[in-house]
Amino acid sequence: MKLLIAYASTEGQTRKIARFVADRLVDAGHSVELLPVSAAQDIDPAHFDRVILAASVHVGHYQSEMSEFAATQARALLARPVLFLSVSLAAAGHDAEDWRALDGIVKDFADATGWQPGQVAQVAGAYKPSEYDIFRRFVMRRIVAAKDPDADLDVDHEYTDWDALGALVDEWTSKAA
Ligand SMILES: Cc1cc2nc3c(=O)[nH]c(=O)nc-3n(C[C@H](O)[C@H](O)[C@H](O)COP(=O)(O)O)c2cc1C
Known part of the structure; x- marks a missing residue:
């Protein structure tokens, strides 16, 4: 399978997560293109079987370059399986209110970009x-x-x-x- 992994990372943990996922997929025999989403604006997701997008939460929002990519590519993203990795510190805990807030952040992102991720995984990040x-x-x-x-x-x-x-x-x- 040919996969695109595009990530946005402010302090580096989401980059590390994206690299980990890429290495795992390559080890499993897949072909992977891994790049920061800021460098993916000219990439057409239609050239890939599946896509993984990863971004981290800072003060209740994902990086603006991920929103731009999702908004621009909404149609191509909706046409294929996409896994969205949402990286945050809230996902490290079990606070129901925190998890509701994470759902709200994904919903705001989907409303703003016109792209609803097919599958969302909340991934715990890092304190650095x-x-x-x-x-x-x-x-x-x-x-x-x-x-x-x-x-x-x-x-x-x-x-x-x-x-x-x-x-x-x-x-x-x-x-x-
Ligand atoms: C200034 C700042 C604001 C943050 N805001 C949130 C937040 O609103 N909710 C949350 O769950 N985590 C928040 N975090 C934690 C980050 O999501 C976490 O550190 C993550 O690993 C950062 O990923 P990155 O290294 O790829 O940027 C914040 C971190 C920083 C530095």
Whole structure:
């Protein structure tokens, strides 16, 4: 199968997730084109059997370049199986209100772009104080302290469950189109 994986990543975790998924698909014998969505604006999804898009949540929104891509390519995306990986810290927890908010973020994205992802997977991201500026560090310390009281707030922490992500991708690719 020929797959396109396009991602938007602000601090790097979604890029790492996209790379992990690409490596797994290549190992399974698929042909994969992996690129940042900002470099995919000229790519026609119609040249691929399936597409995986990945973006991360920052203050309740995905990166604008992912919205632009989805809006421009809505018709081609709707015509083939697409898995949308929504990366956030809310997905690391079990707070019902947080999960409702994640559903709302996907809905706002679908309303704004005219593209409703066929399958959405909520994927836990990372807390990376080593890469934040002062503003981000302040915001994120408060969020992580509330969600994960045992976390050392000075140390980077990856919440992504790689085994679960791999299993999800395997299941999605083995499903009939
Ligand atoms: C400034 C900032 C705002 C964020 N806002 C949210 C948010 O509203 N909801 C959430 O669940 N996670 C939020 N996060 C967590 C990110 O989604 C998480 O760190 C993710 O791994 C970032 O992915 P990236 O490294 O690919 O950019 C925020 C992170 C930062 C730095």
